[in-house]
Amino acid sequence: MAGLATSFGSGAMTNSISEIAQAQLLLLVGTNTTEAHPVIGYKMRQAARRGAKLIVVDPRRIELAGEADHWLRIRPGTDIPLLNGLMHIIIEEGLYDHSFIAERTENFEALKETVKKYTPDCVARLTEVPVEDLRQVARLYANTDRAMIFYTLGITEHVCGTSNVMSIANLAMLTGHLGRPGTGVNPLRGQNNVQGACDMGALPNVYPGYQRVSDPAARAKFQEAWGVALSGDIGLTIPEMFDRANAGEIKAMYILGENPVLTDPNSNHIRSGLKKMEFLVVQELFFTETAEYADVVLPAASFAETDGTFTNTERRVQRVRKAIEPLAGRANWQTIMALSAKMGYPMHYRSPEEIFTEMAALTPSYGGISYARMEENGIQWPCPTSDHPGTPYLHARLFTRGKGLFQGIDHIPPAELPDSVYPFLLSTGRILYHYNVTTPYSAGINSIWPEEYAEVNPDDAARLSLETGNRVRVASRRGELFTKIQVTDRVPPGMIWMSFHYRESPANVLTSDAVDPISKTGEYKVCAVSIERA
Amino acid sequence: MELVKLTIDGKEVQVPAGTTVLNAAEQLGIHIPRLCHDPDLSPFGACRLCVVEIQGMRSLPASCVTAATPGMVVNTDTPAVHEARQTILELLMANHPQDCLTCEKMGDCRLADYCYQYGVKKSTFTGERQRHIADDGNPFIVRDPDKCILCGKCVRACAEITGKDNLDFAYRGFKTKVATFGDAPFLESECVFCGSCVSVCPTGALMEKPMQGKARRWELDRVKTTCPFCGTGCNFDLCVKEGQIVGAASNLGSAVNGRALCIKGRFGWDFVYSDSRLKTPLIKKDGEFVPATWDEALDLIADRLKDIRQKNGPEYFAALSSARCTNEENYLLQKFVRTVMGTNSIDHCART
Known part of the structure; x- marks a missing residue:
């Protein structure tokens, strides 16, 4: 989010999912779409089969690599050199969009200066992508009228995640691939309401609608609406919270619907932080690893037990409708309201719709959205007024920040790379059949995919005398786990790949706690591990 | 865009060149019966139920694969058309188990609907019937090839919506059936259990396993909601009977996904009823x-x-x-x- 917000002024998908059908080229960088966003993956495959060019950049031979016109098997953690290399070629061959750059962007000279160093030969060495492939892909992307870039956590979950995103923004601006249907930069949100949780201000630096807590005018507005004095100090991000907790400087926490022990990097650091707290409340569907550390556990209501809204990856605000009564007797909004009342700040909402109405009045991009208006198809923000139709694609005439900002960005290698003690590179992600932490509780799904099968390349397996189904011990500087493996050339030699869905083999005991300095996102995609037969 | 003017059931209509007669009729609000046709899928012309009379044509063409031409005069419901449709339904019923009383699809079965509409109570044709073994060796989808009418919608849904190409027609003649590669059960095939095939099946040949024995179709309240897995934001209906969710089904009016879903959206909802749910503070x-x-x-x-x-x-x-x-x-x-x-x-x- 921080990356696109810097380059364009808005950290969201620039296009709509339906525009995939209009694109002539799809460039996928670090997104295993058919597994992580299956229905978007279907649409990409349909587009490719209708003749749209498909370029896949991924170290793993993901399913769509098989349908791709070009599959660039990049070395993990070398996205910036790759993107700079493509831009080097585009500039060298004069394929960039002069008028777009002149009219809609600034700071082009800085970019030009930086990418000068990234010659095809140098980039091929760093990324392991052949020079000829670099040239073909650069020309294809630059010369195609309607091209959409997609990325997910393969781009952001690196120490250089924000820089990766800004490099992607550079590439799209360089070739004028923005501000039109079927043409843009599209981060696919991993979870159902990532976009919404950010929009709603579940962030330490902004109120709903990205209004800064440090901005006195914004603070005054929310103080007036909420009737209390508010702090202007930026709050803590998750890694900072747990650093402070380990130092004894966070005494109490309220955790709604998150399981940081399983999902955050370096879980031992999280556990020790939780242990140090004086008082921990966990509100959850299930008794999670995190709940074990709680002093009070509150039962949460699932999506089926509540009215409300989710905002999807294309900024579409859609209704969630209550199908059954809350199993524990209360919806989550009722629980938070009851607690607030007991603490001397009564809230008086009679329904989630009333909460939404209050929020929309304070959030300009949601200002024109109401339950009535989103009844059929939802509405895509920005939608400032009740007669505004919503916005399928962003930056049509102007970027949100005015001019698009080019930035010269240099290669930042991963914080931890394989060495003689930990010779394998571990990368993590999601598999089709599971979604983070809820699906293992689906009886049907779990009966077929009940356990982890870490991916190991056949060359490595042969060297270590491993076969599919063997159990191995995987260790990093931070912890160890046991898992079964599958031998597959989906991963290149020297790389191990695991999902993070299983509590019996929690990949995040291994992952590095290095974070992107701007977004504070953990580097889940690269760390060094060793494996041996268990 | 070139426009074509034609007459259907005495009414004039103008459509873009290349439009099928079936779609042109739709524009006039005339619904032509169909089993193998679906707007989400490529035209196929397999079931012949959509036959119509077109002046100057000797046989009854299938309207789903016949393009409208200038001056065409179409009649969608003449005695000849009616009789042809009746015969087609009788032929289909001749090779159908007819266990409709207990069939899970009852109440939402296109074959039953058309038999009712055309007064086909029993088939005048008797003879051998297909006898296959149902594939229910997975937790999600039950396949009963005995109820399959070979309309090919599942084959096209798998190829054109999901893009897995996991299904096709196998064998020949009377033995023809829809099968995976090597006629393997779904679980041993490339199936990703997205259930697109289930959502297009007009009969009880492909059914959601979790819903078996839980409810008759007309007892269900359908609550449209947004999927809680991943950021795509697919919509679907939760199917509710007496305050309990019994299944999820495509809602064709979904802005993002139409009828398409993945395994999580269509079959992952049962986490709601996991024994591990916390019920009390x-x-x-x-x-x-x-x-x-x-x-x-x-x-x-x-x-x-x-x-x-x-x-x-x-x-x-x-x-x-x-x-x-x-x-x-x-x-x-x-x-x-x-x-x-x-x-x-x-x-x-x-x-x-």
């Missing part, structure tokens, strides 16, 4: 979690948080919200943290 006493009432739990939380806020100050408190919760829940929690706890230390795990 728990308070830790001497290291053990003890069930408590809502008031006991909330009173304790309020007291302790007030205490820490007073003793240590707001910066000693932090909260995590969730990218899986609704906008309203997220809004409310950040408001609580900022107003009641006096800090901006709220975050969630999907900041990027």
Whole structure:
């Protein structure tokens, strides 16, 4: 989010999912779409089969690599050199969009200066992508009228995640691939309401609608609406919270619907932080690893037990409708309201719709959205007024920040790379059949995919005398786990790949706690591990 | 765009060149019966139920694969058409189990609907019937090839919606059936259990296994909602009987996904009823979690948080919200943290 917000002024998908059908080229960088966003993956495959060019950049031979016109098997953690290399070629061959750059962007000279160093030969060495492939892909992307870039956590979950995103923004601006249907930069949100949780201000630096807590005018507005004095100090991000907790400087926490022990990097650091707290409340569907550390556990209501809204990856605000009564007797909004009342700040909402109405009045991009208006198809923000139709694609005439900002960005290698003690590179992600932490509780799904099968390349397996189904011990500087493996050339030699869905083999005991300095996102995609037969 | 004018059932209509007669009729509000046709799928012309009379043509052409031409005069419901459709249905019923009383699809079966409409009570044709073994060796989809009418919608849905190409026609003549590669059960095939095939099947040949024996179709309340897995934002209907979810089904009016879903959306909802769901607040006493009432739990939380806020100050408190919760829940929690706890230390795990 921080990356696109810097380059364009808005950290969201620039296009709509339906525009995939209009694109002539799809460039996928670090997104295993058919597994992580299956229905978007279907649409990409349909587009490719209708003749749209498909370029896949991924170290793993993901399913769509098989349908791709070009599959660039990049070395993990070398996205910036790759993107700079493509831009080097585009500039060298004069394929960039002069008028777009002149009219809609600034700071082009800085970019030009930086990418000068990234010659095809140098980039091929760093990324392991052949020079000829670099040239073909650069020309294809630059010369195609309607091209959409997609990325997910393969781009952001690196120490250089924000820089990766800004490099992607550079590439799209360089070739004028923005501000039109079927043409843009599209981060696919991993979870159902990532976009919404950010929009709603579940962030330490902004109120709903990205209004800064440090901005006195914004603070005054929310103080007036909420009737209390508010702090202007930026709050803590998750890694900072747990650093402070380990130092004894966070005494109490309220955790709604998150399981940081399983999902955050370096879980031992999280556990020790939780242990140090004086008082921990966990509100959850299930008794999670995190709940074990709680002093009070509150039962949460699932999506089926509540009215409300989710905002999807294309900024579409859609209704969630209550199908059954809350199993524990209360919806989550009722629980938070009851607690607030007991603490001397009564809230008086009679329904989630009333909460939404209050929020929309304070959030300009949601200002024109109401339950009535989103009844059929939802509405895509920005939608400032009740007669505004919503916005399928962003930056049509102007970027949100005015001019698009080019930035010269240099290669930042991963914080931890394989060495003689930990010779394998571990990368993590999601598999089709599971979604983070809820699906293992689906009886049907779990009966077929009940356990982890870490991916190991056949060359490595042969060297270590491993076969599919063997159990191995995987260790990093931070912890160890046991898992079964599958031998597959989906991963290149020297790389191990695991999902993070299983509590019996929690990949995040291994992952590095290095974070992107701007977004504070953990580097889940690269760390060094060793494996041996268990 | 070139336009073509034609007459259907005495009414004139203008459509873009290349439009099928079936779609042109649709534009006039005339519904032509069909089993193998679906607007989401390529035209196929297999079931012949959509036959119509077109002046100047000797046979009855299938309207789903016949392009409208200038001056064409079409009649969609003549005695000859009626008889042809009746015969087609009788032929289909001749090779159908007719266990409609207990068939899971009853109430939502196109074959039954058309037999009712055309008064086909039983088939005048007798002879051998297909005898296959149903594939129910997975938790999601039951395939009963005996109820298959070979309309090919599942084959096209798998290829054209999901793009898995896991299904095709196998064998020949009377033995023809829809099969996976090597006629393997779904579980041993490339199937990703997205259920697109289930959502297009006009008969009981492909059914959601979790719904078996749970409800007749007309007993279901359908509640349109947004999927809680991944950021795509697919919509579907939760199928509810007497306050219990019994299944999920495509809602064709879904803005993002239409009828398409993945295994998680269509079959993952049962996590809601997992035995592991927390049903009551728990308070830790001497290291053990003890069930408590809502008031006991909330009173304790309020007291302790007030205490820490007073003793240590707001910066000693932090909260995590969730990218899986609704906008309203997220809004409310950040408001609580900022107003009641006096800090901006709220975050969630999907900041990027």
